[in-house]
Amino acid sequence: MRDQNSEYISKLKLEDFKILLQEFDIELDEETQETVLSIIKNNQYALVHDQYQFVLENYIKKLTSEFTCQKIISLLNNYFKPLLKI
Template identity: 85%
Template structure:
């Protein structure tokens, strides 16, 4: 099941990611959305292991703001992380 979830995240389309962003009330321009999605897809290990999640947070904070980054962290912890820990 975990491998299927990894594949799901790796194959996640921007359109579906935009839906998640709306559900979590996260606003950012489309280029930033693409970059954040790419960060999530390419750093699944860091999502699973708490001691590395700060790396993702730092990348996102540089792309957005502290406020938006914290909202994205909620998305990561409540949507993506549970998928990867199955």
């Protein structure tokens, strides 16, 4: 199941990611959306292991505000992380 969820994340399309952003009330420009999605797809290990999450946070903070970063971290913790911990 975990491999299927990892594959789901790897294949997630920008259009579907935009829906998730809306559900979490996160507003980002198109370029930042693409970058954050790429970060998620390419750093699944850091999503699962809490000791590496700060790396994701620091990178996302460089792209967004602190407030928006915390919303994105909430999305990661409440949507993506549970998918990978099965």
